[in-house]
Amino acid sequence: MSIPRIVVVGGGAGGLELVTRLGRRLGRRGRAEIVLVDRHATHIWKPLLHEVATGVLDSGLDEISYQGHARANGYRFQRGTLEGLDREARTLTLAPILDDDGQEVLPSRTLPYDELVMSVGSVSNDFGTPGVSEHCHFLDSPGQAEAFRKDMLNVFLRYNAPQQDTQTRMVVGIVGAGATGVELAAELYDASQMLHSYGFTPLESEHLEVHLIEAAPGILPALPDRISQAVHTELERLGVRVHVSTRVTRVEPSAIITADDQRIETDLSVWAAGIKAPAFLSELGLSTERNHRIKVEPTLQSIDDPHIFAFGDCASCPQEDGSLVPPRAQAAHQQASRLYKNLLARIEGKPLKPFVFRDRGSLISLAHFDAVGSLMRGASARSLFIEGHLAKFFYASLYRMHQRAIHGTLKTGLMVVVDGLNRFLKPRMKLH
Numbered sequence: 001m002s003i004p005r006i007v008v009v010g011g012g013a014g015g016l017e018l019v020t021r022l023g024r025r026l027g028r029r030g031r032a033e034i035v036l037v038d039r040h041a042t043h044i045w046k047p048l049l050h051e052v053a054t055g056v057l058d059s060g061l062d063e064i065s066y067q068g069h070a071r072a073n074g075y076r077f078q079r080g081t082l083e084g085l086d087r088e089a090r091t092l093t094l095a096p097i098l099d100d101d102g103q104e105v106l107p108s109r110t111l112p113y114d115e116l117v118m119s120v121g122s123v124s125n126d127f128g129t130p131g132v133s134e135h136c137h138f139l140d141s142p143g144q145a146e147a148f149r150k151d152m153l154n155v156f157l158r159y160n161a162p163q164q165d166t167q168t169r170m171v172v173g174i175v176g177a178g179a180t181g182v183e184l185a186a187e188l189y190d191a192s193q194m195l196h197s198y199g200f201t202p203l204e205s206e207h208l209e210v211h212l213i214e215a216a217p218g219i220l221p222a223l224p225d226r227i228s229q230a231v232h233t234e235l236e237r238l239g240v241r242v243h244v245s246t247r248v249t250r251v252e253p254s255a256i257i258t259a260d261d262q263r264i265e266t267d268l269s270v271w272a273a274g275i276k277a278p279a280f281l282s283e284l285g286l287s288t289e290r291n292h293r294i295k296v297e298p299t300l301q302s303i304d305d306p307h308i309f310a311f312g313d314c315a316s317c318p319q320e321d322g323s324l325v326p327p328r329a330q331a332a333h334q335q336a337s338r339l340y341k342n343l344l345a346r347i348e349g350k351p352l353k354p355f356v357f358r359d360r361g362s363l364i365s366l367a368h369f370d371a372v373g374s375l376m377r378g379a380s381a382r383s384l385f386i387e388g389h390l391a392k393f394f395y396a397s398l399y400r401m402h403q404r405a406i407h408g409t410l411k412t413g414l415m416v417v418v419d420g421l422n423r424f425l426k427p428r429m430k431l432h
Contacts, residue, residue, distance in 0.1 A: 004032045004347060007092065007113040009082050011038035011066055013045055014312045014332035015119035017405045019075045021340045027074030032347060034075035035111070037094065038066060041079060044142050045402055046121070047329055050184040052145035054152065054191040055430040056367070059142050061422065069406070078111065082120075085284040087305055090114065115307055115343060118281070118294060122313035122327060125274035125291070131251035132175075136271035139180055148270065149430070152191070155267045156201040169209045173256045173266040175248050176273030177214035178222065182231055183365055184270065185210050185240045190367035194429045206239065211264050213243045213256065215273070222326065223362045226385055230372045231364055238366075248273075275327060277314040289316045298354030300339050309342075311335035317355060325357045333402075334358065363395045371395045 006026075008019050019036045026032035042063040044052070051057035070077040080094030090113050097106040123140045126132035137148040155170060172188055174181045192205045212219065212235065219235075219242060220228040235242055247259040251271075256264045277292035286304050287295040293316040295303045300317060302308040311317070312332035317325040325331050335355055342352040361383055363373030371391035374383040386394065404412045 003030065004114040005035060005112060006032055006115045006117065006343060007035045007037060007111060008117040008119055009037045009092070010119035010121060010312075010314070011036050011040070011043050012119060012121045012312065012332070013329060013402055014336040015117070016043055016064075016066075016069075017333065017402070018117065018119065018336045018340055020069075020073050020406045021336075022343065023070070023074030025340075025344070026347070035078055035113075036066060036070065036075055037078045037080055037082065037092075037111070039079065039081040040141070041066060042142075043069075045399055047179075048399065049139045049142065049145045050180055050187050052142055053137075053139055053148040053184060054187040055149050056187060056191060056194075056428070058426075058430045059146065063142065064406070073406075078109075080106070080109065082280070083108075085116075085286075087285065087308070090116075090307065092116065113307075115309065115346060117339065117343075118308065118310040118314055119312050119332075120278055120281070120314045122275040122277055124271055125276040126271055127274065129248060129250060132271050135251045135253050136175070136269045138271055139184070148268070151268060152188075153195075153200075153431075156192075156195055156203065159201055159203050159207075169207050170203055171209045171211070171264070171266045172268045172270070173211045173213065173264050174270045174272060175213045175251075175256065176271065177212050177216075177219035177242070177244070178272060178274075179220065179364060181212055181214075181270070181272040182219060182235065183367075184272065185212050185235060186238060186366035189238050189240075191429060195431075198427065198429075198431060200431060208239070210240045211243060211256070211266070212240050213246050213248060213258070213264075215245070215247045217245050219244065220364065222328075223364075224374060224383070227362060227364065227372055227374060230387065231366065234366055234370050234372065275313060281314060299342060299352040300335060300355055301352070309339060311339055311355075319357060325355070329398075330360055331357055333405075363391060363398065365392070365395045 008015050019034055022034045027034040042065055044059055044063045048057055052059045066077040082092055083095040084093035091110050094109045096104050096108050099105050124138045138144050174185055188210055189205045192208045195201050196204050218228045219232050248256055249259050250257045251269055256269055279292055281292045281294055282288045286302050293314055294310040296310050296315050296317050297303055300309045300311050313327040338355040345352055361375040365371045372387045373391050374385050
């Protein structure tokens with residue numbers, strides 16, 4: 001009798017945590033074959049991409065090889081991009097893999113499944129705004145974060161030229177004041193200070209001008225007002241120029257144009273306004289929302305097919321009160337835990353349980369300057385507001401919790417020690 005094959009498409013935080021638990025519980029014991037599919041060879045925690053973008057985090061030190069991690073945790077890894085789904089035959093098709101010169105490395109492949117899990121996350125939504133795709137940086141992947149970092153260093157280098165007036169201001173425009181935009185704005189001031197201290201640029205942080213542009217009446221519109229106001233105050237203290245109730249109508253090579261005809265000249269432009277699920281999800285024959293999120297039952301099964309599950313940012317999951325689960329990292333983490341239990345129940349022929357989102361609070365990091373957030377008090381709707389060192393500790397612990405989920409307690413403890421040594425031995429940011 002053949003064992004069931006569970007295929008998970010997407011090795012983000014939730015997807016990697018899920019296959020790790022399934023591999024350890026089922027794969028190692030031969031109870032099921034667990035396969036992870038991702039178009040990249042390595043994983044890095046997405047909430048850290050703003051640190052990769054400024055060079056504060058070296059992605060080469062923190063990224064995880066799927067192939068190596070798979071071998072150690074009882075699952076298989078298949079590199080590829082999903083391009084087709086045959087629900088009747090229960091197979092998915094992976095696109096060919098090409099090298100940098102466009103030559104085919106691996107041909108198109110067909111992969112059968114018994115249970116399929118979609119965990120492909122989200123991408124930035126430019127809402128069709130003219131010029132965004134051509135002239136803005138995005139921070140959806142490590143590659144995009146690295147591209148921003150290299151352009152940022154090149155801009156700082158240009159101000160090293162003898163003819164440059166050191167009083168000239170380097171201008172960065174960030175569209176979207178959600179968590180990514182806010183955290184990037186603060187990290188840029190931290191990065192400029194470090195680059196100056198290393199002699200990389202004559203510009204100091206007071207020569208950096210960051211414009212944070214948000215269409216909503218306030219920054220961090222998805223979070224409580226107390227957090228939003230506290231972060232707004234801290235950003236302005238750093239020097240960030242915050243524009244709220246300001247809609248961007250187009251982006252030019254060196255400028256952002258707003259609905260009130262304000263023209264903000266920029267050296268670098270970043271788009272971090274809104275997210276959507278990848279468009280290919282609407283081409284698989286499954287019911288999706290307008291933003292391409294797959295419609296699922298509370299059990300995280302597709303409303304069209306009980307053998308297909310979806311969770312995280314790419315899933316539209318209803319709750320008892322009629323609301324949808326918010327696209328947040330903590331939601332994906334909680335859904336991965338519920339889906340792990342539901343897949344075990346599926347194999348054992350037991351009923352599946354619905355997912356219930358529990359808001360644990362929100363934390364925003366403002367580089368080394370500060371952190372602000374709230375922690376929910378158990379099942380109560382009341383929250384505890386925290387800031388400063390305590391908030392920084394809890395923010396850092398989120399990443400350690402992710403590492404513990406995919407590496408275990410011992411390895412995570414060793415990583416904490418190694419990270420401490422690297423901060424002592426290596427420059428505080430990636431300079432090359």
